[in-house]
Amino acid sequence: MCTRIFWNDNPVAKTVSRTMDWSISDEPDLWALPAGLHRSGGVGDRALSWTSAYPSVSLSMWRGGTVDGVNGAGLGAHALYLDDVDWEPADDRPTVANLMWVQYVLDTFGSVAEVVAAAPDIRIESVPFRGQTMGCHLAIEDSTGDSAILEPTGGRMLIHHGPQYQVMANSPLLDEQLANRARYRPFGGELPPPGDITSLDRFVRASYFLHYLPEPQDTEQAMAGVVHLASNVAVPYGAPYDDGGVYPTWWITATDLTNGTYCFLSTLSPNAVWVELDRALNSTEIRSLDPRAAGLSGEISDRLRPATLPY
Secondary structure (H helix, E strand, O other): OOOEEEEOOOOOOOEEEEEEEOOOOOOOEEEEEOOOOEEEOOOHHHEOEEEOOOOEEEEEOOOOOEEEEEEOOOEEEEEEEOOOOOOOOOOOOOEEEHHHHHHHHHHHOOOHHHHHHHHHHOEEEOOOEOOEOOOEEEEEEEOOOOEEEEEEEOOEEEEEEOOOOOEEOOOOOHHHHHHHHOOEOOOOOOEOOOOOOOHHHHHHHHHHHHHOOOOOOOHHHHHHHHHHHHHHHOOOOOOEOOOOOEOOEEEEEEEEOOOOEEEEEEOOOOOEEEEEHHHHOOOOOOEEEOOOOOOOOEEOHHHOEEOOOOO
């Protein structure tokens, strides 16, 4: 239950934010990963193997896979939950586990166009994780302002590619989200923006306020804009969905793709922490920290410590 917002039509900086909404904390760790790491897609005999071409800063989920991050080329990637995923059927292509999808993209590609061109060459496969088989879709964007949404549906990978795809939430699929949004102002309809926490309403509300976001005067305002929009669609603790489930927002990330800044905000802390990529990625070691640790504030690249990546 998450939302991603990409502000790519302002003249100052290409910035993006996302929320992480889940029933329990995903216990994120922040990783600074160098290029040159040998990795595996992690799915049986057909698992794809690769060596990372780009360094990246990323967040892990339960230390089992990457859910969010940006690489040194200015490519960002975000996995969001998706219901009723119909993954592509088994074939002869190499496979990448859904838990490794984000990291594979960050390791391998320097632009959205490269990801889209290579997407038919692999098959994403769902792997049970902590007793769950989770569906997801992927949002990617780069420092040129390009964007794409990749959604497994109907036994194929549906790709929406273009800078107009600025917002992604959860189910339903993007085509249905866009059709619903067309009922609202200023997207063709007459309805005012909705105020619920459902995926449909979060998608419309994020799009609505992004449409009216004033032009930033500097990079701080460009980052603040997407943080404020993410906060507007964040889910407060205890807020129930129609089914009675409660999926609060645990954290928000904001990335300046133009200038190389990756920011983390825990909803349990009043402090923001961030890393400048030129500082965080200046080591050949794998380094990590818990971005929720008490007392952290400001630029934290010098707090990263050597660590062993468990996936």
